Amino acid sequence: MVVTAISVVRARSLFAIVTLSGVFSLLSALLFIRLDAVDVAFTEAAVGAGISTVLMLGTLALTSRSERSDKRPQIIPLLAVVATGALLFYATLDMPNFGSLDAPAQTHLGPDFLERIPGDIDVPNAVTAILASYRGFDTLGEVAVVFTAGIGVLMLISRLALRRPEDEEDDQEGST
Amino acid sequence: MRHHLILRVVTKLLVGTIFLFALYVQFHGDYSPGGGFQAGVIMAVGFIIYGLVFTLKKAKKVFPPWLVHKIIALGVLVYAGTGVYSLMTGYTFLDYAAIDPHHPVHGQHLGILIVELGVGITVTGVMVAIYYAFAARAPSLSDEDW
Numbered sequence: 001m002v003v004t005a006i007s008v009v010r011a012r013s014l015f016a017i018v019t020l021s022g023v024f025s026l027l028s029a030l031l032f033i034r035l036d037a038v039d040v041a042f043t044e045a046a047v048g049a050g051i052s053t054v055l056m057l058g059t060l061a062l063t064s065r066s067e068r069s070d071k072r073p074q075i076i077p078l079l080a081v082v083a084t085g086a087l088l089f090y091a092t093l094d095m096p097n098f099g100s101l102d103a104p105a106q107t108h109l110g111p112d113f114l115e116r117i118p119g120d121i122d123v124p125n126a127v128t129a130i131l132a133s134y135r136g137f138d139t140l141g142e143v144a145v146v147f148t149a150g151i152g153v154l155m156l157i158s159r160l161a162l163r164r165p166e167d168e169e170d171d172q173e174g175s176t
Numbered sequence: 177m178r179h180h181l182i183l184r185v186v187t188k189l190l191v192g193t194i195f196l197f198a199l200y201v202q203f204h205g206d207y208s209p210g211g212g213f214q215a216g217v218i219m220a221v222g223f224i225i226y227g228l229v230f231t232l233k234k235a236k237k238v239f240p241p242w243l244v245h246k247i248i249a250l251g252v253l254v255y256a257g258t259g260v261y262s263l264m265t266g267y268t269f270l271d272y273a274a275i276d277p278h279h280p281v282h283g284q285h286l287g288i289l290i291v292e293l294g295v296g297i298t299v300t301g302v303m304v305a306i307y308y309a310f311a312a313r314a315p316s317l318s319d320e321d322w
Contacts (some may be wrong), residue, residue, distance in 0.1 A: 038209040042201075046217040051303055056309035081210055120281070123206040123288065131211065132288040136270035139291070140255055142213075143298050147252045150302030153244070157309050 001027045014060055022053040039127045180229070187229040194222040201315045202296050203289065213291035216299025223300075232311045244305045251298025258290050 006023045011017050025048030032041035096103035113130060123129045131139055201208075202215035227235030262274035272287020273280035 007251050019302075028295060039211070039214075042209050042214050043217075046214050046221070050221055051217055051224070055227075057304060058307065062313060063308070064248060088321055120284065123285065125206055125208060127209070128288060128292070132291050133284055136259075136272075136291065139295065140259065140270065141241055143255050143295050146302050147248060147298055150248050150298075150305055151189050153306050157313060 001031070014063075015057075018056040018060060019054060021056070022049045025049040025052070039125075183229050187225055188224060190221050191226050194218060194225070198222065198296075202292065203299060204317050205289060205292055206285065212295025213299055215292075216296040219296065219300040220227060220307070223272060223304050227307065232308070236308065239304060241305070241308055244308065246301075247297050248301035248305060251294045251296070253298030254294030254297065255291050258294070262287075 001024060004020055004027060008017050008020045008024065025044055029041045029049065031047040032038075032044055064113065113134070114126060117123065117126055117129045120129075120133075184286050197259075198215045198218035201210035201218060205211035205215070223235055223239050226238065257290065258272070259270040262271045265274040265277075267274040270287075270291075272291075273283045275286045275290075276283035
C-alpha cells in the first residue's frame with residue numbers, strides 16, 4: 001500500500017494515477033478482510049476499486065491526460081502532512097492492541113449486540129441487523145445523502161433541460 | 177468498440193452473472209456479507225460495463241435515463257415509506273415489528289429486506305445516473321487516445 005501511495009504521488013500521467021488508486025483500494029479491501037470486516041471490504045472493493053475507477057476514467061476523458069508539473073518547493077503541504085501523520089500516530093498509542101480482548105468494543109458493545117440479535121431480529125449477519133434495524137435512522141440518512149449527491153451531480157453536469165432537444169434529434173436519427 | 181470481439185462476447189456472458197450476483201448480495205444480505213449498498217453498486221456496474229462495451233446509446237435503451245431518475249427517488253421513498261407505515265400502525269418510526277405484529281421477529285426480517293431493497297434501488301439509480309451524466313458529455317474516444 002505504501003508503495004502504491006508513493007507511486008500515485010510521483011506519477012504524472014493521470015491515467016496511471018487513476019489505475020493506481022484502484023490498486024490502492026483493492027489493497028485496502030484486503031486489509032479490511034485481515035481485520036475481519038468482510039462487509040466493509042466488500043464495499044471498498046466494489047465502490048473504491050470498481051465504480052470510482054470507472055467514473056474517474058470518465059472524468060479523465062473530459063479533461064487532460066497529464067498533470068501540470070509544479071517545480072516549486074512545497075514546504076507547507078509537507079509540514080501539514082507530517083503534522084497530521086504524527087498526530088495520528090500519537091492517537092494510536094492510546095488504542096488497545098490489535099485483537100485485544102480487553103478493548104472497549106469487545107467488552108461492552110459487541111457482546112451486548114451479539115446477545116440481543118438472536119432474540120430481537122434473528123438474522124445471522126450481525127452487521128446487517130445493526131445497520132438496518134438498530135441503526136435504521138442512520139442508514140436512512142445515508143440513503144438520503146446518496147440521493148442528494150446523485151441529484152447534485154445531475155444538476156451540475158448533465159444539464160437535462162439544455163440537452164433535451166439534442167436527445168430528440170438523436171432519437172430521430174436512430175429511427176430513420 | 178465494434179471490433180473487440182472477445183470483449184463483447186465476454187461482456188455478454190458476464191452481465192447476466194453480475195446481475196444475478198447483485199440480486200444474491202441484495203436478498204442474501206441477512207445471511208452473508210453484503211446488503212443494499214454493495215448490491216446497488218454491483219447492479220450499476222452491470223449496466224456500466226454494458227454501456228462501456230456496447231455503446232452508451234444501447235445502454236440507455238435498456239435502462240432509459242428517465243427511469244433511472246425515477247428510481248433514485250423511489251428507493252428513498254421505499255425506505256422512508258417503511259418508517260411512515262410503522263408510524264401509521266402505531267409503532268415508532270422504522271420499528272419493523274409493525275409489519276408483522278403477531279410475530280415481531282418476522283417483521284424485523286421483512287423490514288430489513290424491504291429497507292435494504294430501498295437502499296439498493298437508490299444506489300443503483302445514483303451510480304447509473306452519474307455514469308450516464310459523465311459518459312454523455314465525453315466525446316467518444318478512439319482506442320489510440322489512451
